[in-house]
Every structure is written in C-alpha cells, then in structure tokens.
Amino acid sequence: MNFIPIISVKNHVCALFTAILFLLVNHGTTAQSEEDPNVLKKKIAKAESNPKKVDLLLALSSYYLNKTGENKTDLDNADLINTQAKLLSDRVKYKLGKGKSILLGAQIYREKGDRENALEKTKNAITYSKKNNLTELQASSYSELSIYDAEVDQKAKYKQTAIQLFKKAGAKEKQATTLKELGELYSINENPDKAEPLLQESLALYKSIHYPKLQGVYNLLSEVYTSKGNYPESLKHALLAEKTALAVNDHSLQLSSIYNHVGLVYYYLRQNDDAEEYWYKAFEVAKNFNDTEYVRTIGENLCSLLIRQKKEKKALELIKEMQQKFPSSNIERIMKENYLLFNIYRILNNNATASIYYKRLADFYGENADRNGNSIAVLRSFASYHYQIKKFNEFYKNVRRLDSLAAGAGNNLIRSESYLIWFKADSSRGDYINAIKHYQLYKSLSDSVFKGEKSKQINSLQIEYESEKKDKNINLLQEQAKVQQIQIQKDTVVKYVFIGSVIVLILFLALLYNSFRLKKKKNAELEIQRQQINEQNELNKKMLVEKEWLLKEIHHRVKNNLQIVISLLNTQSAYLDNEDALMAIQNSQHRMHAMSLIHQKLYQSDNLANIDMSWYVYELTNYMKECFDTDRNINFVLEVEKTYLDVAQAVPLGLIINEAVNNAIKYAFPEDRKGEVTIVLKNIGESNYELKIADNGIGLPVDFDSTERDSLGMNLMMGLSDQIDGVFEMKNDNGLKITITFTRNTEFEVTAENS
Structure with missing residues (x-):
C-alpha cells in the first residue's frame, strides 16, 4: 500500500507527512512596519500632537519587535520605545494609545519567551479595551490570546470572537486576516471542511477592499x-x-x-x-x-x-x-x-x-x-x-x-x-x-x-497558466524589442560621438606629441644642469670631508701641543725650589689639561662642533681627583645633564670648573677635613643653563672681597663668565657656592653625538 505522497503500488517511494503542508508563514503575528525607522524617528521629533506621537512610537516599537532575526537588542529597543508610548499616553490620557501599548507589551514578552507575563498582559489588554469600549483593540487582544491556549477548540473560539469584534468595528482587513488564520488553524489540524468556507470568506473580504496580497489565502x-x-x-x-x-x-x-x-x-x-x-x-x-x-x-x-x-x-x-x-x-x-x-x-x-x-x-x-x-x-x-x-x-x-x-x-x-x-x-x-x-x-x-472532467480541468488549468506565461513572455519580448530599438538609437548617437571623440583625440594627441617634444628638449637641458649640480655636489662633499679631516687634525695637534706644554712645565718645575712658582706651574698644567680634554674629544668624534658636557665634566673631575689624591676625604657629586656645547662655551666652562674645583680641594677642607663637592649643570628653561659648583667646606674668609678679588683664579672665573655672556655669582652657603648662568649657543645645535 502506498502513502502520502500517493504512488502506484509497483513504484516504491518514501512516505511524506501531511505536515509538509504546514509550511506556511504565520500570519497571526503583527506585520513588520515597512516604514524606515529613521523616517519614523524624524516624524516622532516633528509630531504636532501627542496622540500622533504615541502612534508613531508604537509603530517604531513594532518595527523593532518584528524585525527579521532574533536580536536581543531589537527586543530591548521595542520594549523601551513601547514604555515611552505608554507613559506619554498616560500623561495625555490617550486611552487607545495606552491599550495598544499594553497589547504590544504582551507581544514583546512573548517574543522574549516569557509566556507567563505575555499571557497576563494580553488579559490586561482585553480588560482595558472592554472597560474603555475599544472594540478593535479588544478584537486584536482576543486574536493574541488564541496563541497561548493549546486546545484547538479554544483557540478557534478566541479567533471567532476576534472576527465578530473586527466586523463590529468595521476593520475589514483585520477581519479577513483573522478569518485566514482561523482557516489555517483548522487546516493544520486536518479539518479541511471547516477551513475551506473560512478561507473563501477571507478571500472575498480581501477582494472587497481591493487588498492585493492574496497569495497567502490562495496558498492555504x-x-x-x-x-x-x-x-x-x-x-x-x-x-x-x-x-x-x-x-x-x-x-x-x-x-x-x-x-x-x-x-x-x-x-x-x-x-x-x-x-x-x-x-x-x-x-x-x-x-x-x-x-x-x-x-x-x-x-x-x-x-x-x-x-x-x-x-x-x-x-x-x-x-x-x-x-x-x-x-x-x-x-x-x-x-x-x-x-x-x-x-x-x-x-x-x-x-x-x-x-x-x-x-x-x-x-x-x-x-x-x-x-x-x-x-x-x-x-x-x-x-x-x-x-x-x-x-x-x-x-x-x-x-x-x-x-x-x-x-x-x-x-x-x-x-x-x-x-x-x-x-x-x-x-x-x-x-x-x-x-x-x-x-x-x-x-x-x-x-x-x-479521468474525465477533472482531468480536463487540470489540463485546462495548465494550458491557461502556460498561456499566461507565454503572454507574459510575448509582452516581455515586445518590451525587450522596444528597449533594443532605444539601444540602437543610443548606439547610433554613441557612434557619432565616438567618431567626433576620435577626431578630438587625434588633435589632442598631436598637441600632446608637440608638448612631448618640447618637454623632451627641456628635460635634456635639465639633465645637463643636473649633471653639473651633481658634479658640484661631489666636489663639495670632497671639500667637506677634507675640511672635517683638517679640523680633526687641528684639534689633534692642539691637544698634542697642549700636552707638550704640560710636559715642558712639568720638566721646568723640577728645577724650581720656589713654592709659589711651583704652584703657578701646577695650576697652569691643570688649565691646559682642561682645554686638552676638549680637543681630544673633538678629534675622536664625528661631531666637530659640539662636545658632550656630561662626559667632559666626568673626565675633568676624575683628572683632578687623581692629581690631588682626594678619594679619602673629598667626595664628588656630579649632576650634569647630557648637554652639548660648542667649543667657544665648553672651554671657558671647563676652565671655570677647573679653577673652582682646584680651589675647593686646596682651601675648603684644611687639615684633611672630609667633605663633598657638587657640580651641577642643568637646563633652567629654553636655552638657558645653570652651572653650580658647591662645597660644604669652610667657605670664604670674612675679608675675602677686599683682599682676594684680585687673585688670578678669581679674575679668570669672572672673565671667563663674561666671555660666554654669563652671570657670575659667588656666596657662602654652608660652604662656598659658585653659580654661573648662561645661554647656550644653538648655531651648531645637535641632538646626539655619534662618536
């Protein structure tokens, strides 16, 4: 024996459920608003009356509720907007708006899966609509209520109630839709005899209002x-x-x-x-x-x-x-x-x-x-x-x-x-x-x-349908012929435009060729100039290399000459017994070494214009410590920022540091007294710098200003400060503190040394 779909006994086939026929869109839910949500939002902002604004809010909420896909954000938006509509309805006493928002709230809960709250709100919507004589809303609420009952007879009863109420309210489209839903309910539950008249009535009602989208009813x-x-x-x-x-x-x-x-x-x-x-x-x-x-x-x-x-x-x-x-x-x-x-x-x-x-x-x-x-x-x-x-x-x-x-x-x-x-x-x-x-x-x-009449009917239907399809194809071919004729006319216009364009193109190419010849000639002249410039650049590079080499050689020789002078002074001191003369020679040696260090660093570095003062102060201080053997009683504290100075400023500052440290070692800590010498060089804003040499020794004598200002070392420090346009200051402050404030030259400024 065969089974649905029906097949002759000789042919084997798989069985098919009548549930295949259930494959229909559920028309019981609210249709999604076809209006663009952005348009609705603009209308809400411009709404002239509060009831109109409520209706627009409800339409926007319905849009998010029925939007394609299961998106929690859309449901949350629908709930939020519906709440706004309900609050506004309460404020302006718009009863229909409030009733619609209650029913829409039920549908939102249902879509979220909370059937208990959805059912409660649906019943609230029925109660509210009855109390306020809102017939159409009451009908919609009964239609919604039919969703929650499992029994077919009870579902049908709710649908029938909704149909009568829609009829009473004159809502023909909703009445036809509910008739269709009731017919679908009976069809799904294998009761085609009850379904057929309901669907025929729905179809007739839809046609009476010239409703175009009848495909769902025909399908059922x-x-x-x-x-x-x-x-x-x-x-x-x-x-x-x-x-x-x-x-x-x-x-x-x-x-x-x-x-x-x-x-x-x-x-x-x-x-x-x-x-x-x-x-x-x-x-x-x-x-x-x-x-x-x-x-x-x-x-x-x-x-x-x-x-x-x-x-x-x-x-x-x-x-x-x-x-x-x-x-x-x-x-x-x-x-x-x-x-x-x-x-x-x-x-x-x-x-x-x-x-x-x-x-x-x-x-x-x-x-x-x-x-x-x-x-x-x-x-x-x-x-x-x-x-x-x-x-x-x-x-x-x-x-x-x-x-x-x-x-x-x-x-x-x-x-x-x-x-x-x-x-x-x-x-x-x-x-x-x-x-x-x-x-x-x-x-x-x-x-x-x-066989017989039914077979003829089927053949007639197929012939009629095929004829309609052929008529459509003929109309389509006629339309295509018109389009082709228009296309031919367009092609003719395009052909003439193309010919004209070719002529214009030839003229343009002629002008372009002439321009190309002129440009080529100009490029040849520019190429000659470029070669000359390149040759000059190569010559300048050679001269620059030679200049750098000569500068390094000069710094090297200056450094060597200073070392020779230091050695000669050292030799000369061996023949002197006078203590003051020996002291003068030793001071001169220290000063020359301070200058020699700078020239040594410059000829060893790729940067011939500037010297790193943090390195220089460190080397100079080490030299002084070695000369005077101060490691046991004098501690040196260096706080020198990585600062680059040119030779014109580095040499005077080096000599000032030499004199100040020399004096501190000799006079600040008598009788092997222990102490500390601090050297600070830091930026104090923009290109302004401060050099500070301080000790915590005995300081200056009370009558120093009147008796010692004419000393060579003091005059040298003040003179060197003037040479770099600096401000020299000296005072007792828990020892002696010398401060020179100056502005750094930036003519040959660099950011780092590549030595």
Whole structure:
C-alpha cells in the first residue's frame, strides 16, 4: 500500500507527512512596519500632537519587535520605545494609545519567551479595551490570546470572537486576516471542511477592499483542496498564489511555501518533472533564508520524489546531508525523519531496520495513528508495513480506519490507493469476492480522480497558466524589442560621438606629441644642469670631508701641543725650589689639561662642533681627583645633564670648573677635613643653563672681597663668565657656592653625538 505522497503500488517511494503542508508563514503575528525607522524617528521629533506621537512610537516599537532575526537588542529597543508610548499616553490620557501599548507589551514578552507575563498582559489588554469600549483593540487582544491556549477548540473560539469584534468595528482587513488564520488553524489540524468556507470568506473580504496580497489565502486554499483530494482546485489556487506573489514582488520565505504547494500538487498528479522544478525553486528560496524547517520540509519532499524514481539510496544520502547541515531538535521534525526512514527501509525490504522505526512511530502516534495529527499519512504507512510482514489483522484494522478518515476528508485519491492494496491483501488470503469488490472500488475512485472532467480541468488549468506565461513572455519580448530599438538609437548617437571623440583625440594627441617634444628638449637641458649640480655636489662633499679631516687634525695637534706644554712645565718645575712658582706651574698644567680634554674629544668624534658636557665634566673631575689624591676625604657629586656645547662655551666652562674645583680641594677642607663637592649643570628653561659648583667646606674668609678679588683664579672665573655672556655669582652657603648662568649657543645645535 502506498502513502502520502500517493504512488502506484509497483513504484516504491518514501512516505511524506501531511505536515509538509504546514509550511506556511504565520500570519497571526503583527506585520513588520515597512516604514524606515529613521523616517519614523524624524516624524516622532516633528509630531504636532501627542496622540500622533504615541502612534508613531508604537509603530517604531513594532518595527523593532518584528524585525527579521532574533536580536536581543531589537527586543530591548521595542520594549523601551513601547514604555515611552505608554507613559506619554498616560500623561495625555490617550486611552487607545495606552491599550495598544499594553497589547504590544504582551507581544514583546512573548517574543522574549516569557509566556507567563505575555499571557497576563494580553488579559490586561482585553480588560482595558472592554472597560474603555475599544472594540478593535479588544478584537486584536482576543486574536493574541488564541496563541497561548493549546486546545484547538479554544483557540478557534478566541479567533471567532476576534472576527465578530473586527466586523463590529468595521476593520475589514483585520477581519479577513483573522478569518485566514482561523482557516489555517483548522487546516493544520486536518479539518479541511471547516477551513475551506473560512478561507473563501477571507478571500472575498480581501477582494472587497481591493487588498492585493492574496497569495497567502490562495496558498492555504491550495492546501485545503489537496487535503480533500480536489487536485484541480488545489492546482488552480497554488498557481494563483504563485502568480499573485510574483505580481506583488513577494520574494519572502512565503514564496518557498507557495512553490512547495505547487510542486506537491504536481507530485500527487504524478507529474514528476513539474514537481521537481517547483521543489527545487522552493529549496533555493529556503536556503537563501537559511531556514532549517523550510529546507528540511522541502528536502523531505525531494526525498519522496527520489524514492518514487527508485533512488532510495540517494534519498538516504539527502536525509543524512540535512541532518548534518540543517540539524533540528524539534520532536515533530524528528518524527518526520523517522517516518521517512521507516518507509525507505520498508520499501528496501529491510524489515528489521523498518521495525525499529515502526516502534518509534507507534509510540508517538499510537498504533492506530490517533495522536499528534498526521493520521492519514501514518495509517497508510502502517497498513503497508503490516501487509508487507503479513500481519493481516493489523492491516485490516488500519485500512478500515484509513478509508473512514479519507472518506471524511473527501479524498478519493487516498481511498483508491487504499482499495488497491486491500484488493491485494484479499487476493493473497484467497478472499476473492472481497478482492473483486475492492478492485472495482479502486478502479471507480481512481477513474474519478484521474479521468474525465477533472482531468480536463487540470489540463485546462495548465494550458491557461502556460498561456499566461507565454503572454507574459510575448509582452516581455515586445518590451525587450522596444528597449533594443532605444539601444540602437543610443548606439547610433554613441557612434557619432565616438567618431567626433576620435577626431578630438587625434588633435589632442598631436598637441600632446608637440608638448612631448618640447618637454623632451627641456628635460635634456635639465639633465645637463643636473649633471653639473651633481658634479658640484661631489666636489663639495670632497671639500667637506677634507675640511672635517683638517679640523680633526687641528684639534689633534692642539691637544698634542697642549700636552707638550704640560710636559715642558712639568720638566721646568723640577728645577724650581720656589713654592709659589711651583704652584703657578701646577695650576697652569691643570688649565691646559682642561682645554686638552676638549680637543681630544673633538678629534675622536664625528661631531666637530659640539662636545658632550656630561662626559667632559666626568673626565675633568676624575683628572683632578687623581692629581690631588682626594678619594679619602673629598667626595664628588656630579649632576650634569647630557648637554652639548660648542667649543667657544665648553672651554671657558671647563676652565671655570677647573679653577673652582682646584680651589675647593686646596682651601675648603684644611687639615684633611672630609667633605663633598657638587657640580651641577642643568637646563633652567629654553636655552638657558645653570652651572653650580658647591662645597660644604669652610667657605670664604670674612675679608675675602677686599683682599682676594684680585687673585688670578678669581679674575679668570669672572672673565671667563663674561666671555660666554654669563652671570657670575659667588656666596657662602654652608660652604662656598659658585653659580654661573648662561645661554647656550644653538648655531651648531645637535641632538646626539655619534662618536
């Protein structure tokens, strides 16, 4: 025995749930605002009245609530904006705005998954709308309330209440939408007889207000007529759904559902090529939206087609691919998968594996398929399975129940296929009288479905639809011809423009060539000048190198000459007995060494203009310490910043430091008294510097100013300070402190020495 989709007994095929027909967009939720949120925000800012502002806030909140995707930020924005609308409604006593915000709050809670608070707010919206006589809002609240009840009858009752209230309020579009939702509810729960009149009423009401987007209603009617086995009407409405969707430019996920239903009708009519074409179109739309439920539902339909074509192994591969790429934890989806696998293994005569899936299905749907819907599809598969394993008692029980359900739904196609396998069962048991009766019933019902007037209707529908498509193609070709004519005219204009452009281009190239010749001549002259400049630069480089070499040589020789003078003075001192003369020679040697250090550093360095004072003070101080052997009683503290001075300032400062340190060593610490000499050189702002030489010795004598100002050392320090335009200051401060403040020359400024 076959199963949905229906197939002849000779051809094996996988079973398909009637739940395939559930693949519809849920029209019960609030439609997303099509207005741009930025436009809404601008309108809110410019709203002339508070009620208008409330309505705009509610529209913006609805936009974020129904925005595509599950984004927590969008729901938070919807909640925040809805709260603003409610507060403003309270402040200006706008009752309708407040009522709408209560209902919208319920929908936000539902979308967040908090069904308890959502239900409470929905009931609050009903109470508020009744109290304030807001009929349309009351209807919307009852429509929302139907979402939370599990019982179909109660859901239907709420929907019917909403329909009557919408009718009373004159809200025809919402009344038509709720009729459509109620029809969909009955269709999903396998009650096509109740669904059909509701959907027809919805369609008529939509048409009365010239509502263009009727594809959803046509799609549901196609599903209903498929359930009833009325395939001419099913195909008619499925093709109308496709035509309407394309006319209103609907490329949403609903288009996948529409293509699926067209393919499903063609499948039942055994037009495999047409079914395959539409299912693959549906499959592509579903994959573009990355919707797992749609992809898997249509994939299962394609699986049924593969098995009809005796490609059971390819069907198994497709199921495994969907399990990997589009996994689902939904119990209904898992049972669909088990249903497909059960029928595949049954058709492959792998009864051991098929029995595993049978037990799972029987546990979920019941052995008589009387639980969780899909009774007809499951019963057909159970009957086929029991016939295959020769459990005739179970088979007859299933097939009788199946015939009763199919007769109730008016589905003669399912009944005819049931009688065919019933005939086979009777024949195998030797019950030929019943076998002949059931075969006659099979032929009678089969002929009523596929022959005669209905077959003509189906062919007529296809011809009509194909004619419309051809008319569209002719119109399209005519439009393309017009476009081509316009294009030819444009091409002619472009041709003349091109010729004119070529002429202009030739003139331009001639001018460009002439300009190039002039430029080339000028470049040749510039090249000659460049070579001359390069030659001059090379000569200057050589002269600079020679100059640097000569400067280094001069510094080297000055340093050597100073060392020779120091040696001569040292030799001369060996022949003197006069203490004052020896002291004068020694002081001169120290001064010459101070100058010699500078010239030594300069000829050893790449920088011939400046000297690093931190290095210089350190070397000079070490020299003085060695000369006077002061390590035991005098400690030197150096606080000298890395400062570069030119020779004109470095030499005077070196001599000043030499004189000051010399005096400190000789006079500040008599009788081997211990002490400290501090030398500080630091920047005090911009290019201003301060040199400080201080000791904590005995200091100056009381009558120093009157008796010692004419000494050579003191005059030398003051004179050298004047030479560098510095300010010389000397005072007693817990010892002697000498301070020279001066401005650094920046003519040959450098930042670092590359020695």
